[in-house]
Amino acid sequence: MEFWIQGSELKVVKLELHKIRQSFKQLIVYKSALIGLLIILALISISIYTIIALPYGKAVELWKAGEKYWLDNPRNALPSWVNVFSSRKLPETITLSTEIPRAGISKVIIPAIGKLNVIRIEFSFNYEYDDFPSELNLFFRSKFNISSPHLTIHWIKPDGEDIVLKTLVISKEENYYISVDYGLAYDLKNRISQKLSKPIEYGMPIVVSLFVVEDDSALNPDTVKVMKGVYKLWIEGTTFETDTDLDAKLNVYGKVYGWAGTDHLRRDVGIAILWGTPIALAFGVTASVVIAFMNIILGAVSAWFRGYVDTAIQRITEIFMILPFLPIMVMIATFFRPTLFNLLLAIIALSIFGAGVKTYRAVFLQVREFPYVEAAKAYGAGNFRIIFRYLMPKVLPTLIPSIVLSVPDFVFLEAVLALLGVGDPLIPTWGKIIEDAFRYGALYKGLYYWVLEPSFMLAITSMGFALLGFTLDRIFNPKLKEI
């Protein structure tokens, strides 16, 4: 007997596996479900990769690090892959530093009379892009005791033109933001207009005047052309102490960066796109599962016990249904620190007594009258046994698709709340990117990528869950089942 039962249990396990495989096959028969599943799998892979490659603490630190940390990145740069789709090649950022020696960088210190040294740094780089760089910065770091080095900075264009940018005495850490040197801008503009003997009638930024082809096309901001070729930056100087050392770094900021671009604080938007994925999934799935189950339990309890319990649950539900959701969320965020977890709790708390309670109660009012429930009562099943084992499983088939379908609702909700300023200030999420973009006028400035990237992620997430959900609905809901 026992032996027999063991054998049959093995058979049953096999049968179960077969059933699971069968329903999986059934699922991927529908192309839409296959696409949905692939999207969700991709999102999950991204999440896992993100959590491993860029741990949460590090991501938050990077996101909050401030502009200083990101100083080597261009501001509001497009993602690099736009170059693939455009014949006009946008510049990438070129960073040249004497601390990281490579071809095109040279630093020579020649002892002269007495303690005097002559220092000469040369940066040279090939500029083959069709657009001007966005900024130009020069950073110095030097070691000396009392007497600062005295430097002259030369800019040599590919055609051999030598322009003196500035003569300066530097401190131990000196930044020279070339592109915002307005005096220099004026001088450079005058130089070009003298050369062409024609006035330039627009404010020519330094990034343009340093890289422009100096012919008549430079007179119009729409026709200015980039002079391609090898540019050089010379730093010639005198130091006044024997052991004085000087390092310099030249940043020629481009207009594209990384796979996702950068935002107004030069941060890599990719970090937020990546971290937005696990957060969106966790947030959406948790909220939707918890809320669905709480709704269904409350509906079942309400329908099963009737009487005062029913009245209480239904009245509370009605009160919660008329509460304005968004204003209350904004209010909560004002009073409490809106961490992501608090937001999740608040959303769940506000949705437990949601419309779902009403719907499920209506279903359970029917189910509770089924003969098998009466039979269960007759053989002594208790209230909660009946609720959890007899009533609730009856609606699970419709519950699963609805959970899957409502995941995007909560992903969107998080984004909407972030857009309203109700978001965790620490964690980078898709909603926060959109908020930043919105606040700094991304669309007004034509920085479409800034809005489109998180929007794309939101859309693709909701599409994945929707495709899967609709198909699950078809499989689980007997009324929609095909064949």
Place this chain on the structure above:
Amino acid sequence: MNGRHLDIKDFVMYYRTSRGEVKAVDNVSFSLNKGETVAVIGESGCGKSSLAKSLIRVLPRNISVYKGTVLLDGLNLMELDEKTFEKEIRWTKITYIPQAALNSLNPVIKIGDQMIEPLVIRNKTSKNKALEMAAKTLRSLGITEEFLYRYPFELSGGMRQRVIIAMSLMVKPELMLLDEPTSSLDVLTQANIMNLMKKIKEELKPSMIFITHDVSLSSELADKIAVMYAGQIVEFNIADKFYHDPAHPYSRKLMESVPTLRMDKNLDYIPGSPPSLLNPPKGCRFRERCPWRFEKCTEDPPLIFLGKDFYVSCWLHARG
């Protein structure tokens, strides 16, 4: 009436609706020896199922009156509180096979798990032992053990019915309440189930209350017959005597409506329908449809004992 296995006296169950009180079971009294089967017959809506449900205390929510005495082996079940009843009587001494037995299995639980629910709920045995028992009981009813791991929808109607019967047999009940166990089954399956019940009756000897609207079916199993009309028992009789000579006019008309094989007989029917159980008329409740009615019928008829285990509630018999 000492030594009776089951003794029901003045059993009353009313429930309240928005339109008034429904007198579903009204002063029902009968008794039963151990191992005997009483068939409760009557038209739809005359309180047969209510009687069974109130005996096992699966009551509607809007119950208003629930009283009387139900002695099972001398123990008054009506005096037990819900907890004791649950522990000692419901589905241990008394089992109930519901009317819609076909739909009485939870569609999302496997047969085996379902069958051991009553035992698991009361922590009687370990799960494995209970499953073993279930397998054994099923086998004795002609179902192989592999069905323990099937879902109810994979079983035929007759099989599901047998599963419910097996569930009931697993606790070795003293009293089985069968609420139309063969309704909505085809004739062959019906015969099959009836034979099974006969076998159970002979071998396990539980007392049974067999509720049916099918007079001919009742003859298969019954030792006693109780005819119910409008919430009351109008005739209680020994089966053999009943089929030959029913005493109450209603029983007589009921017997005349039963078709017989071979004999060419004009099937009779009773015109009209039973009175509403909401405020039933005073006096004999069958009065309106009775061809033998006379003045006296406007008064409530008493129970008239015509012999051992034989009484009738009709003024006609009071006269003679």
